[in-house]
Amino acid sequence: MEYQHGGDIYTNSVTIDYSANINPLGLPEKVREALHEAVENCSCYPDSRCLALKQALAEFHQVPAEAVICGNGAADLIFQIVQAVKPEHALLIAPSFLEYRQALLAVSSEITYFDLEEKEGFRLEEKKLEKWIEESEIHFQMIFLCNPNNPTGFAAKREDMAKLLDFCRKKGIFCVVDECFNEFLQEPERYSILEDLQKEEFGHVFLLKAFTKIYAMAGLRLGYGICFDRKITNRMEELRQPWSVSSLAQAAGIAALKESDYVARTRELIACEREFLKEKLLELGFFVFESMANYIFFRDMRQAALEEENLLYKQLLERKVLIRSCGNYRGLDGTYYRICVKRRKENEEFISILESVCREMPCGCSPMPEVRG
Incomplete structure (x- = not known):
């Protein structure tokens, strides 16, 4: 490949x-120390439920622990959420992260693209996307939204994203919002939909985050998602392999959240x-x-x-x-x-x-x- x-x-x-x-x-020093300590327990299986890590993430983001799911990097969770929803027809923004397409092809989803325009700096204009979805008359079951987008690096504001997500809810479109680079923004909270997730009408949203980039932990493979639809997260738990997150990654993640x-x-x-x-x-x-x-x-x-x-x-x-x-x-x-x-x-x-x-x-x-x- x-x-x-x-x-x-x-x-x-x-x-x-x-x-x-x-x-x-580079890797934070306290994370390095946590890894050295965790090595001593490598003869034991890791906690397949990631209970301590989920609790740490729940406290960090002020969300219930049951809304958090952990995976072997963000890519692992991208494949899991697609397997859980199994959309017949999905919408992708282009250009954007390649892994979305691979995950959708794995479940034989039909893919339609909304192409960003160079004359607009490859920026996503939410109103234009909504109008295009209306006019397409295609019943999409899933959309991926990368914010900030990869490779362009442009981020949509929280209020614009919230309006788009509400539009998708009315259309019955499940939304995966990838915020893996959000922490690098100068004012990350201005661009994150995290605070909106706990609203009842945002149950159709899966928020994707990762330790990979911000904590320089690419080799450890640790990502997580936040979703308030228990049917979705339960289905993902059923689909994933039991020990997808190593004990080293779990220990590193808990330490990183304090940095x-x-x-x-x-x-x-x-x-x-x-x-x-x-x-x-x-x-x-x-x-x-x-x-x-x-x-x-x-x-x-x-x-x-x-x-x-x-x-x-x-x-x-x-x-x-x-x-x-x-x-x-x-x-x-x-x-x-x-x-x-x-x-x-x-x-x-x-x-x-x-x-x-x-x-x-x-x-x-x-x-x-x-x-x-």
Whole structure:
């Protein structure tokens, strides 16, 4: 199977990886300590119900523990929720995270796409989507909404999402809201629908979150969902394998939830370094979209790049630098890329290498279509 995501440091010879959107501060020290302690109990089976972790998450988010379900990363839960609902016809926003499509194909769902437009910066306009659903006259059973979206990094505000979710409720559409990158936003609560979930009318919503990115725990695989429809979560519990979350991941998750200072420092770092990278990319002649997350979405408009697929990806890989080509996203091609945000020293090194690429082949860029702000 072809590797379709960022972080493929196993196939490629890489010294600098800008393709995976992981917290540049690395694993929190207290999480590392919790892992060392948990190693002593590795001869025992993990708690298949994740009781302590669920309770910690319930207290952290101020929700009942029975509304929380844990999984082997967010991807595990994406497949579980699709298996639980088994939609005959699902709606996907494009471009967006590839795993949604894979999960839907696994249950033979018919998929229809709502394509975001480049002239609008690939931003989701909720009213336009609602109008399109009305006019399509298709009875969708499920929709995936990634907020902030991956790979574009743009986030819809909470009140706009709430209106869209209410519209979907009236249409009988089950909503999966992916907020795995929400914690990187400057004001995450302004964009999260978490507080709305406990309203009776939001029982049709499954909120997806993960420890992977914000706590730099990608290798441990730990995600979780919050849903107030007990039929859905019970069905997911029936479908999942009993020990999908290791004892190491559970211990790390409980410790990570106490790292509030670490998260605050992360947001400050990302906000500063994201703007630094955007400015440098613009100076080099790339077209940069308005990402709000810990990654930047941009386009290489050099004439040579328009003529050769994944040109920038190849040029950087020759220098042992890995970036995420977005050519395998629907609606995009090999001129679109996503890079993560790291610390200043690393970012300066990356930009220096990128500058050397541009010196060899200057950015005599073709005009972009006008993008609405």
